[in-house]
Amino acid sequence: MDTKKYVVHERLEFGLLLATVAGGLDAYTFLTHGEVFAGLQTGNFILLGINLGQGHWKALINYIIPIIAFFTGVLVTRLLQKKIKKHQQLWFAFFEAILLLFVGLFSSFLPNLLANAVLSIAAAMQLQVFAKLKGSPFTSLMMTGNLRNLATYFFDAYIEQDKTKKSAFKDTLSILTSFVFGALLNGFFVTFFGQATILLSLLFLGIAIFILVKEKKAFL
Numbered sequence: 001m002d003t004k005k006y007v008v009h010e011r012l013e014f015g016l017l018l019a020t021v022a023g024g025l026d027a028y029t030f031l032t033h034g035e036v037f038a039g040l041q042t043g044n045f046i047l048l049g050i051n052l053g054q055g056h057w058k059a060l061i062n063y064i065i066p067i068i069a070f071f072t073g074v075l076v077t078r079l080l081q082k083k084i085k086k087h088q089q090l091w092f093a094f095f096e097a098i099l100l101l102f103v104g105l106f107s108s109f110l111p112n113l114l115a116n117a118v119l120s121i122a123a124a125m126q127l128q129v130f131a132k133l134k135g136s137p138f139t140s141l142m143m144t145g146n147l148r149n150l151a152t153y154f155f156d157a158y159i160e161q162d163k164t165k166k167s168a169f170k171d172t173l174s175i176l177t178s179f180v181f182g183a184l185l186n187g188f189f190v191t192f193f194g195q196a197t198i199l200l201s202l203l204f205l206g207i208a209i210f211i212l213v214k215e216k217k218a219f220l
Contacts, residue, residue, distance in 0.1 A: 009130055014211060018126060026039050028186045033112040034062050038119035038123045042144075065113045066117060067120075071124075080092075080095075089130065089212060090213065096126055097206065100119070100122060101202055136168075150172045
């Protein structure tokens with residue numbers, strides 16, 4: 001099916017950019033801000049439980065803060081979604097970019113807890129606003145569901161010979177690859193750029209914003 005039939009923020013190329021940003025966010029906070037995750041709150045819950053089990057009470061705040069920040073980010077985003085009636089996706093992409101830029105510019109001066117909280121809010125915003133890919137439910141932050149979908153689409157497409165599922169399999173594989181690519185970039189460049197490496201994710205988010213702006217102009 002022609003991707004042009006979908007609104008711009010539900011097209012595959014847009015989803016690939018979001019997945020790259022998300023993979024980069026989690027790799028960045030894990031590598032540079034205390035081994036926590038900005039978007040993958042499942043990982044933070046696991047690490048929280050492990051530290052509770054081992055009696056590492058002082059470490060608990062490291063995982064509680066991003067969890068609370070993510071929760072708060074979803075609440076704030078829902079509130080703003082009620083207020084912003086036009087071009088929601090463009091506005092929220094800008095908001096997310098501002099948060100990433102703030103951390104990128106001031107990360108070396110920010111406590112880990114604050115940097116992680118800001119990026120968890122950004123991740124929550126992305127998850128809440130960009131929730132569909134080609135009209136179907138989509139998450140750019142957590143790959144477990146996408147991995148399950150990949151296996152399901154593979155079975156349907158190549159074992160059951162349902163040709164309509166081949167495109168979905170390829171799209172999902174592309175999303176997973178993009179997520180890993182975002183993490184790979186941060187893992188490689190963190191040696192050179194340190195805490196400023198978050199600006200790589202901002203670059204991909206900037207491309208997404210450019211696509212949204214270009215699309216809006218087409219309808220003016």
